[in-house]
Amino acid sequence: MSRPALARAAIVAVAWLALATFPEWSQFWESSRFATGIIRQILIFAIFASSLDLLVGYAGLPSLGHAAFFGGGAYAAAIAAQRLGTDELVVSLGAGILGAALLALAVGFLAVRAVGIFFLMLTLALAQMVFAIAFQATDLTGGSNGFSAVHRPILFGIDFNAAGNLYLLVCVTFLLVLLLLWRITTSSYGRALVGVRENERRMRALGYDTRTLKLSAFVLAGAIAGVAGALSSYEFRFVSPNDVALSTSVTGFVMVLIGGAGTLFGPVLGAAVVLLIERVLPSQLPAQTVLGIVFILFVVFARQGIAGALRRMVRA
Amino acid sequence: MIEIRELRRDFGGIRALAGVDLRVEAGERRAVIGPNGAGKTTLFNVLTGELPATGGTMRLGGTNLDSLTTWQRARLGLARMYQRNELFNPLSARENVLLSITSLGGAYRPLRSPTSAEVAGAEAVLAQVGLEGRGAVPARALSHGERRQLELALALARRPRVLLLDEPTAGMSPAETQRIAALIAALDRSLTLLIVEHDMDVVFRLADRLTVLHEGRAIAEGTPDEIRSDRQVHDVYLGKVVES
Amino acid sequence: MTFEDALQQALNGLSFGALLFILAAGLSLIFGMMDVVNLAHGAFYMLGAYVALSVTRATGSFWIALIVAPLALAAFGLIIEPLLLRRLRGRHLDQVLITIGLSLVIADFIRLRDDWGWGATVRSLPFPAGLDRSIQIAGSDYPTYRLFVIAFSAALAFLLYVLHRRTRLGALVRAGVGDAQMLSALGVDTDRLFTLTFAVGAGLAGLAGVVAAPVFGLQPGMDIDALIYSLIVVVVGGLGSLSGAIAGSAVVGPADTFGKVLFPQFALALIFAIMALVLLFRPTGLLGRVRIGR
Numbered sequence: 001m002s003r004p005a006l007a008r009a010a011i012v013a014v015a016w017l018a019l020a021t022f023p024e025w026s027q028f029w030e031s032s033r034f035a036t037g038i039i040r041q042i043l044i045f046a047i048f049a050s051s052l053d054l055l056v057g058y059a060g061l062p063s064l065g066h067a068a069f070f071g072g073g074a075y076a077a078a079i080a081a082q083r084l085g086t087d088e089l090v091v092s093l094g095a096g097i098l099g100a101a102l103l104a105l106a107v108g109f110l111a112v113r114a115v116g117i118f119f120l121m122l123t124l125a126l127a128q129m130v131f132a133i134a135f136q137a138t139d140l141t142g143g144s145n146g147f148s149a150v151h152r153p154i155l156f157g158i159d160f161n162a163a164g165n166l167y168l169l170v171c172v173t174f175l176l177v178l179l180l181l182w183r184i185t186t187s188s189y190g191r192a193l194v195g196v197r198e199n200e201r202r203m204r205a206l207g208y209d210t211r212t213l214k215l216s217a218f219v220l221a222g223a224i225a226g227v228a229g230a231l232s233s234y235e236f237r238f239v240s241p242n243d244v245a246l247s248t249s250v251t252g253f254v255m256v257l258i259g260g261a262g263t264l265f266g267p268v269l270g271a272a273v274v275l276l277i278e279r280v281l282p283s284q285l286p287a288q289t290v291l292g293i294v295f296i297l298f299v300v301f302a303r304q305g306i307a308g309a310l311r312r313m314v315r316a
Numbered sequence: 317m318i319e320i321r322e323l324r325r326d327f328g329g330i331r332a333l334a335g336v337d338l339r340v341e342a343g344e345r346r347a348v349i350g351p352n353g354a355g356k357t358t359l360f361n362v363l364t365g366e367l368p369a370t371g372g373t374m375r376l377g378g379t380n381l382d383s384l385t386t387w388q389r390a391r392l393g394l395a396r397m398y399q400r401n402e403l404f405n406p407l408s409a410r411e412n413v414l415l416s417i418t419s420l421g422g423a424y425r426p427l428r429s430p431t432s433a434e435v436a437g438a439e440a441v442l443a444q445v446g447l448e449g450r451g452a453v454p455a456r457a458l459s460h461g462e463r464r465q466l467e468l469a470l471a472l473a474r475r476p477r478v479l480l481l482d483e484p485t486a487g488m489s490p491a492e493t494q495r496i497a498a499l500i501a502a503l504d505r506s507l508t509l510l511i512v513e514h515d516m517d518v519v520f521r522l523a524d525r526l527t528v529l530h531e532g533r534a535i536a537e538g539t540p541d542e543i544r545s546d547r548q549v550h551d552v553y554l555g556k557v558v559e560s
Numbered sequence: 561m562t563f564e565d566a567l568q569q570a571l572n573g574l575s576f577g578a579l580l581f582i583l584a585a586g587l588s589l590i591f592g593m594m595d596v597v598n599l600a601h602g603a604f605y606m607l608g609a610y611v612a613l614s615v616t617r618a619t620g621s622f623w624i625a626l627i628v629a630p631l632a633l634a635a636f637g638l639i640i641e642p643l644l645l646r647r648l649r650g651r652h653l654d655q656v657l658i659t660i661g662l663s664l665v666i667a668d669f670i671r672l673r674d675d676w677g678w679g680a681t682v683r684s685l686p687f688p689a690g691l692d693r694s695i696q697i698a699g700s701d702y703p704t705y706r707l708f709v710i711a712f713s714a715a716l717a718f719l720l721y722v723l724h725r726r727t728r729l730g731a732l733v734r735a736g737v738g739d740a741q742m743l744s745a746l747g748v749d750t751d752r753l754f755t756l757t758f759a760v761g762a763g764l765a766g767l768a769g770v771v772a773a774p775v776f777g778l779q780p781g782m783d784i785d786a787l788i789y790s791l792i793v794v795v796v797g798g799l800g801s802l803s804g805a806i807a808g809s810a811v812v813g814p815a816d817t818f819g820k821v822l823f824p825q826f827a828l829a830l831i832f833a834i835m836a837l838v839l840l841f842r843p844t845g846l847l848g849r850v851r852i853g854r
Contacts, residue, residue: 062653064599064660110836110840113839113840113843114839116652116653117595117596117597117653117656120597120653120656121597121791121795122795122839124599124787124788124791125791125792125795125832126832128784129828129832132828132829133828133829136825136828137825183426183427184426184427186429187425187427187428187429188414188418188423188425188428188429188430188434189423189425189427189428190426191411191414191415191418191423192415192418192419192424194404194406194407195404195407195415198404198405198406199402199403199404201366201402202398202402202403202404203415203419204366204386204387204390205364205366205386205387205390205395205396205398205402206387206390206395206415206416206419206470206474207387207390207391207419207420207474208387208419209385209387212424213423213424216424216426220426245784246784250660250664253657253660254661257657286668286669288664288667288668288671289664289665289668289669291664292661292662292664292665292668293661293665295657295660295661295664296644296658296661296665299648299654299657299658299661300648300654300658303654
């Protein structure tokens with residue numbers, strides 16, 4: 001490993017350790033428990049936003065239906081655990097990933113035929129169908145009441161019902177997902193996705209089956225969104241149609257764009273900003289309005305997001 | 317190697333290709349010349365599958381291309397250097413070439429990095445087109461001449477059997493033109509070339525045989541000497557060039 | 561299903577299709593001219609309905625609301641287009657993203673305006689006087705308002721058709737120019753043209769909101785439903801053409817209505833299936849000129 005790479009790895013390791021031990025070293029702060037909860041949710045949404053960024057930022061596929069796989073994963077995890085009568089993490093998380101990936105395969109099969117704005121339209125419309133199913137299939141999903149009393153899982157006898165354990169589970173999953181995404185985006189495959197984003201026609205002339213490439217990215221991103229969905233079901237012990245709704249897709253998109261599309265840490269920053277606006281902002285301020293305005297400002301004035309702006313500052 | 321029969325392509329009411337017949341042997345270097353609007357670029361677009369043909373058939377090394385997609389034709393060993401550069405601008409020159417190399421299969425596995433052999437291959441191709449030492453430069457930061465060289469490198473990196481060169485010297489200075497012509501002349505003789513080019517010096521230097529395209533039809537074919545002395549060709553095309 | 565039921569549902573489907581036409585025409589117009597899919601279209605529709613609610617309460621007349629609400633939305637479009645979209649001319653995807661942000665703000669605004677009698681609770685707009693009863697058709701009662709919707713939409717379609725054929729704006733839409741450079745070359749003031757187009761599109765969304773309100777009521781989420789339906793209509797019928805909007809709404813309206821009656825659980829699945837089939841086998845939509853997929 002080269003020296004800058006080693007230094008970077010060391011920084012990431014230290015930062016992650018600091019994050020993972022946050023509940024310990026902040027325990028004398030009166031809001032420690034509240035803050036830990038917020039961080040847990042930020043990390044879960046960071047996983048969701050990062051998976052969306054693989055599509056939006058890297059492959060240039062502006063999906064406005066990503067919540068279908070977040071919520072789909074959450075439902076699949078909760079339903080599998082209930083139907084199979086087990087709290088094993090492997091079962092519910094596996095079901096979440098598998099369910100989300102299968103949904104993404106079905107939606108992506110149609111959506112990757114369209115380009116640009118039309119891709120956005122189709123993902124939006126098809127995700128809305130998933131929403132309708134979640135809403136109408138009352139026997140399976142609980143319909144508009146949602147799916148409540150989700151059990152928190154266990155793994156090797158570790159019970160994630162304890163808040164501290166759940167926090168660790170989220171931290172570890174977050175780290176693994178980010179490492180995976182880093183690996184994917186720096187691989188030949190990741191470069192090929194960038195190639196599709198930059199010039200799909202040329203990629204075809206180079207012998208790339210770009211439709212398969214795009215579909216595979218869509219399924220991969222969907223599966224990772226399913227991880228976030230499963231974690232969210234543990235976090236809130238509740239899955240509702242709102243997890244599949246357009247508003248959640250939009251929230252993910254806003255996180256990616258505010259943070260910086262096409263970067264690894266941008267979506268993480270974006271998730272933090274959006275959740276802080278939603279959860280910490282004084283409640284008399286209308287969160288959605290603030291979010292909408294912030295989003296518009298970023299699109300108009302800072303299309304590269306926070307990460308892009310920071311990068312430009314470092315270079316200057 | 318290339319066998320085209322009765323190839324037709326209409327745009328609305330306009331016949332861009334009105335039944336082109338063309339046969340190019342393996343290892344041959346064939347230039348396609350003709351005035352603007354003769355259908356040369358359309359011929360390339362139909363051959364690569366970027367435009368569907370209206371009628372006729374195409375074969376590459378015995379394989380029928382008619383129902384194949386662009387990427388399937390590329391997999392059969394058909395590569396193209398575009399008239400306008402079609403590069404991946406934010407990526408470095410090396411990454412551009414690697415994209416072309418890994419298209420042979422490596423890029424479909426999400427956890428695989430380019431192998432050292434692939435990186436070495438990319439460096440070799442960059443050196444072959446005269447871009448040694450420029451591998452780390454983003455494509456958008458290269459000069460126009462260098463971008464044309466990289467465009468050629470992208471086409472070569474996949475080790476094609478047939479290379480379509482669409483105006484390889486377009487927009488180049490005389491020095492750059494010499495350079496790219498020399499690069500093409502030095503290519504392996506086993507590679508079949510189909511060249512569209514306006515610079516007649518370059519054409520006569522590179523091509524074994526010439527096909528003259530006029531109003532969507534191949535009106536003449538022969539060695540450079542035969543074409544030079546063909547009266548009909550003079551009338552439609554060369555005459556103007558020679559006079560001016 | 562008896563013959564009377566079938567006839568009744570056919571009329572329902574027709575009136576829903578008629579409503580979808582008003583909604584989709586605006587979306588399609590904006591796309592045809594500006595290459596922008598206005599994702600705030602559903603929010604404009606919702607705003608139109610709520611403005612109509614306030615106007616009807618204030619004046620006691622639905623008919624005044626039917627005129628005022630579309631004009632209010634058109635005026636809103638006249639402000640929004642130069643303010644937000646003009647800066648991003650040529651960046652179509654970013655313009656689409658802006659409309660997402662806009663729809664968030666509008667929906668939140670409506671949700672928070674309890675003091676205007678809007679808010680997050682379900683509201684209803686009574687049928688206008690004279691259209692609040694039923695008439696006998698083939699032996700069963702049928703609400704006159706739904707017949708009015710069909711007639712109104714048909715008249716609107718005719719009006720738009722005439723504008724389409726006879727005016728300069730219509731000629732430009734038909735030519736499908738949508739390219740600022742080309743338009744400038746033709747001597748068109750593109751800024752004015754695009755602002756006008758956006759305003760007319762927003763006005764049509766508002767009009768759809770007023771017309772729909774007595775039938776479907778007013779509630780949070782109606783913006784998203786409207787957006788989804790209008791997207792499906794333009795995908796099925798074809799984007800950017802008047803005939804595409806007509807064809808799409810003529811297919812989706814009845815299909816959705818009969819779907820809801822015949823297999824209530826899978827009504828949405830039916831229209832999505834239609835959309836999927838169109839995409840796979842006719843990527844331009846039934847009557848479109850723009851290829852959505854490959």
